[in-house]
Amino acid sequence: MFHAPKTWREETIATALASRALLDYRGSLVTLDMIAELKDAADLDGERKSVITAAVRFDWSHFPDGGNFSRTHFAESAIFVGSTWSGDATFADCSFDQEARxxxxxxxxxxxxxRAAFNEMTVFSEARFGVTFPTLVAGSQAITWFGQARFLGKTYFTGVFFAGAADFPDCVFNEETRLGGLVVGGSFFSLSHATVRGNMHVTASAPMVWLDHITVDSGARLYLDLRRAEVSLQHAQLNEDVYLSYWSGEHGTTAMLSDLCVVERLGGSRVADSVHPRLLAVRGTSLARLVLRDVDLWACRFTGARNLSSLTMVGRRLLPRIRGRLRVADEVGWQRSLGRSSGGWADSYNESAMETRLKATTAADSATADMRAELRGIRSALPEPRAQDVQIIYRTLRTLLEGSGDKPGADDFYYGEMEVRRTAPRHEPLTSGWTQHALVWLYYGLSGYGLRASRAFGWFFILLLLGTFGLHVTTTVAPHSTTAATAVAIPGSPRANGTDTGAPALFPDALLSAFQLSTLPLSRTEPLLRYSRPGELVRLCLVVIGPALLTLALIAIRARIRR
Known part of the structure; x- marks a missing residue:
């Protein structure tokens, strides 16, 4: 139709619209004037949209200046298979009553x-968006907007490449939806404020995935297989199961795997250092319906989450192990708010780089104002937790792991819970009175809350040495002992005069007695020494403290063996 005279094209369009015949633009060079002719020939509906009553086909057509189909109502099928667009493609406020391909x-x-409405099946498979824009630090400047679109039929976005940001905020997905094999080279992929009413499968690689305020209705399930993505899931309404797991890149087409390789190699600081999806925040979200599989929780803030005890975690639990134990980001944020050291956290994970990526996405100008407000910085999106918040998080995660049989992980979270209680500042105390606070410090110093055997053994050996010295100074050898029997009576000495009260205890005897009292306080063996009143005090300390330290050490060893 491109080479035909303008009057002939206008007559053909009018006839096709009147008879609902096929408007065939296949293989044509479609200009902006031709699109304007098509819209001008159509009648207007109640919403003042141009109603195209005939089926249109633009298969393998080329749009050298892009195309403006905004406010167009396609009453029949609209087929754009294989078309290429050199300029901006605008379908804002369009309606597709039949298949859109x-x-x-x-x-x-x-x-x-x-604000487009897709009332029947919609297919964007193997499409490529924004491919001529260069890749920048924050991703390509080309943006694909689907904000507030309604997908009422089955929807397929499989094997799609987005050179820039992929923005689907406030969309409605009514039936089965497959966003499979998406590769996003831009700064983010957003489903913020979207409503999922049918089963949705999302398989994507993107620097940032926004799922804030997403709603999953009852009867619908959401499957998220992500790769190298930092995920925000705040204030979501999860009325049905949501599965968040790691996508290894398998089962992808050759073109999709090639795009994935290019984006990950050239993405620079936009690409996360972990191939596993990294969950950032779940504030205001009920986690009873969330299932995590092989998800990186290194930087996850659990503060403000609801039903944390019902969270399901399977597979690998990727949490930072700093200074010998697992930690959560909430504790690090709390410590930083108090001006304390992050314990090596800054070397393990660069939070400032994450904040830079979040701020960079503001250039994308998302379709919803709420999302733009959340992109102003990580501080506003992720508030600093309080000591009580961190303690509750550790206690809940400990109970969760104990129920799943993960005793080593539960022990780490118990240690974290006790550390928060011990180090809480005076203006937010977690212990009732100085007595309980002193007991927590004592428990920490003696055995690391029953989880550090080296401390208990160290204190046991110190007790043994001090007890040996004390017995050596304050006791004498018992008359019936071997040492007393073989002692030689010196003329003029108390022993020779019959007033001997026992020879001073030798150091080996004191050491043996101290060890016996510390390990076997109820032993019925005859004592080697005769105790004076100070000696009785030393003996009492050995009998009480020694077995307690050994018990704490054995408990810690048992916890270590279970790892």
């Missing part, structure tokens, strides 16, 4: 489908 399309510039 954009398979293998190539969009070189900005793409706008905001």
């Amino acid at each position: 954009f398979t293998f399309c190539v969009f070189d510039s900005f793409v706008d489908f905001r």
